[in-house]
Amino acid sequence: MLKDITLGQFFPGDTVVHRLDPRSKLIVMIMYITGLFMAKGFPAYGFMFAVLVTCLAISKIKPAAVLRGLRPILIIICLTVLLNIFFIRGETVLFQYYSIVITLEGVYTAIFMAMRLIMLIVCTFLLTYTTSPITLTDGLERMLSPLKKIKLPVHEFSMMMSIALRMIPTLIEETDKIMSAQKSRGADFETGGLIKRAKAILPLIIPLFISAFRRADELATAMESRCYHGGDGRTKLNVLRFSGIDFAAFLFGACVIAAVIFLGRFAV
Amino acid sequence: MSLIKTEKLSHIYSIGTPFERVAVNNIDFEINKGEFLGIIGATGSGKSTFIQHLNGLLKPTEGSVFYDGTDIHSTKQYTRDIRFKVGLVFQYPEYQLFESTVFDDIAFGPKNMKLSEPDVRERVYEAAGFAGLDESLLSKSPFGLSGGEKRRAAIAGVIAMRPDVLILDEPTAGLDPGGQAEIIRNIVNYKTSHNATVILVTHNMEEIARNVDRILLINRGSIVMDDTPARVFSESSRLTELGLAAPKAALLAERLRVLGLDAGQGIYTTEQLRKALCEIKGLQGGNAHA
Numbered sequence: 377m378l379k380d381i382t383l384g385q386f387f388p389g390d391t392v393v394h395r396l397d398p399r400s401k402l403i404v405m406i407m408y409i410t411g412l413f414m415a416k417g418f419p420a421y422g423f424m425f426a427v428l429v430t431c432l433a434i435s436k437i438k439p440a441a442v443l444r445g446l447r448p449i450l451i452i453i454c455l456t457v458l459l460n461i462f463f464i465r466g467e468t469v470l471f472q473y474y475s476i477v478i479t480l481e482g483v484y485t486a487i488f489m490a491m492r493l494i495m496l497i498v499c500t501f502l503l504t505y506t507t508s509p510i511t512l513t514d515g516l517e518r519m520l521s522p523l524k525k526i527k528l529p530v531h532e533f534s535m536m537m538s539i540a541l542r543m544i545p546t547l548i549e550e551t552d553k554i555m556s557a558q559k560s561r562g563a564d565f566e567t568g569g570l571i572k573r574a575k576a577i578l579p580l581i582i583p584l585f586i587s588a589f590r591r592a593d594e595l596a597t598a599m600e601s602r603c604y605h606g607g608d609g610r611t612k613l614n615v616l617r618f619s620g621i622d623f624a625a626f627l628f629g630a631c632v633i634a635a636v637i638f639l640g641r642f643a644v
Numbered sequence: 645m646s647l648i649k650t651e652k653l654s655h656i657y658s659i660g661t662p663f664e665r666v667a668v669n670n671i672d673f674e675i676n677k678g679e680f681l682g683i684i685g686a687t688g689s690g691k692s693t694f695i696q697h698l699n700g701l702l703k704p705t706e707g708s709v710f711y712d713g714t715d716i717h718s719t720k721q722y723t724r725d726i727r728f729k730v731g732l733v734f735q736y737p738e739y740q741l742f743e744s745t746v747f748d749d750i751a752f753g754p755k756n757m758k759l760s761e762p763d764v765r766e767r768v769y770e771a772a773g774f775a776g777l778d779e780s781l782l783s784k785s786p787f788g789l790s791g792g793e794k795r796r797a798a799i800a801g802v803i804a805m806r807p808d809v810l811i812l813d814e815p816t817a818g819l820d821p822g823g824q825a826e827i828i829r830n831i832v833n834y835k836t837s838h839n840a841t842v843i844l845v846t847h848n849m850e851e852i853a854r855n856v857d858r859i860l861l862i863n864r865g866s867i868v869m870d871d872t873p874a875r876v877f878s879e880s881s882r883l884t885e886l887g888l889a890a891p892k893a894a895l896l897a898e899r900l901r902v903l904g905l906d907a908g909q910g911i912y913t914t915e916q917l918r919k920a921l922c923e924i925k926g927l928q929g930g931n932a933h934a
């Protein structure tokens with residue numbers, strides 16, 4: 377069912393990772409991704425993998441939740457692997473059949489690319505699973521606030537983002553409801569070929585748009601009637617502050633990058 | 645043989661996540677053809693989840709649902725056939741209209757049944773009649789109707805399939821008293837004219853008291869009572885405990901009994917209470933008059 381899409385879902389908890397300032401989580405995530413792109417060879421990749429698994433364990437995210445989140449991008453991963461295996465031509469030929477050539481270099485690249493993709497996605501899960509969308513956009517707004525000096529509408533941007541994030545589950549729920557209504561009157565989303573299924577989806581889209589517009593309208597009215605007028609002079613209920621664990625996290629991120637550079641020397 | 649039957653039916657939402665929630669817990673249930681069943685239970689007790697199993701919309705986490713002795717999920721085709729036989733009107737169905745005109749929306753079910761154009765038309769008009777929907781509204785967009793009219797259009801959309809079993813999830817919630825009574829009247833009309841089986845979920849005890857011949861009381865996903873209205877409503881303290889209340893007439897009869905005026909057992913509708921009180925008055929005053 378649609379509900380199983382967990383991309384961007386927040387699992388409340390009370391671990392160190394949950395308590396980190398959203399800004400430090402974002403920064404450490406960027407550091408980790410940088411490390412990921414600098415990694416060379418199995419030792420470095422293995423290390424990055426171990427770091428990720430440790431972080432997941434610390435934040436008490438269940439492996440099942442991670443796997444469920446990866447399912448939608450499975451096709452992309454498979455495609456990447458296939459493309460790399462068949463199109464990278466290296467020195468050591470493993471297999472040849474007319475013009476199809478598989479080389480050792482190709483296989484290696486495919487493995488690394490797949491690992492990099494998976495770790496990239498999973499490390500963003502670490503952020504979105506442990507940070508509520510509200511705190512996340514709050515963090516983003518604070519991080520981007522210097523840009524206000526050059527007249528960029530940072531507050532409006534982050535408000536738009538938090539509304540968008542907030543609406544994803546609502547829209548999924550709405551889709552589910554309309555699908556249920558159509559199914560219980562004999563609509564058939566499950567059998568038939570691709571074209572038939574695509575056609576069955578069509579009557580879903582119109583009511584979904586209508587309800588999205590209706591909700592946007594209602595939300596705007598609700599915001600206006602509570603005197604929302606943009607970011608000027610607005611204060612926060614919970615002001616973000618860095619604490620000891622945030623500095624520890626930065627240190628951790630720096631160590632990871634250093635270790636990756638060091639381990640890259642052992643690449644074969 | 646029973647028409648619909650569930651065996652050890654359980655449903656768990658978001659299984660395997662921190663939001664896991666048992667909504668239906670091990671329900672064994674049977675309903676026979678022609679019965680009028682009422683389902684009551686506090687908010688969040690699992691009524692809506694339970695009835696969505698009866699037309700195969702939700703798949704049981706555990707246990708099975710049978711229609712006419714065959715498992716609803718035995719084949720995809722059978723599941724789909726069941727959807728036409730067991731019509732389900734959702735809670736707040738007005739948010740689920742989706743076609744560009746009311747006519748098309750009501751015609752959605754019959755069209756999926758692959759009926760001919762004239763048959764579809766006939767069913768739409770018949771269903772609009774049963775649901776008490778004015779024919780002039782059929783050409784309008786469903787989004788331009790009032791809440792009550794939308795509700796009727798949604799009920800018509802299900803009745804248009806001429807289901808053998810009609811399940812309605814709080815069909816009268818949020819309507820004015822006149823509208824509520826009319827919708828119930830329409831449902832009763834459909835039941836008698838098609839000899840249908842009806843399952844009515846509601847928080848309105850008067851509605852239940854006046855119409856159904858059996859009550860299912862669900863609490864925290866399990867059946868706590870499955871009995872005649874007379875017996876269910878006689879346990880008013882139990883009902884209060886479960887966040888419900890017996891109909892006003894039953895409560896009044898009980899209060900009168902405490903005050904020393906015993907109108908008799910098993911009273912739960914206004915009519916019964918009036919009759920009983922008239923009888924008592926007749927006995928005391930010697931001459932009863934209407």
Ligand SMILES: Nc1ncnc2c1ncn2[C@@H]1O[C@H](COP(=O)(O)OP(=O)(O)OP(=O)(O)O)[C@@H](O)[C@H]1O
Binds near residue numbers: 658665666691
């Ligand atoms: N789609 C869903 N995902 C997760 N949990 C759900 C979902 N739908 C319902 N629940 C939960 O399952 C439980 C039973 O819900 P259900 O809607 O069946 O109750 P109900 O008896 O119909 O209540 P009401 O009288 O308010 O309509 C509730 O605790 C609810 O929070």
Ligand SMILES: [Mg+2]
Binds near residue numbers: 691692693735813
């Ligand atoms: Mg309900």
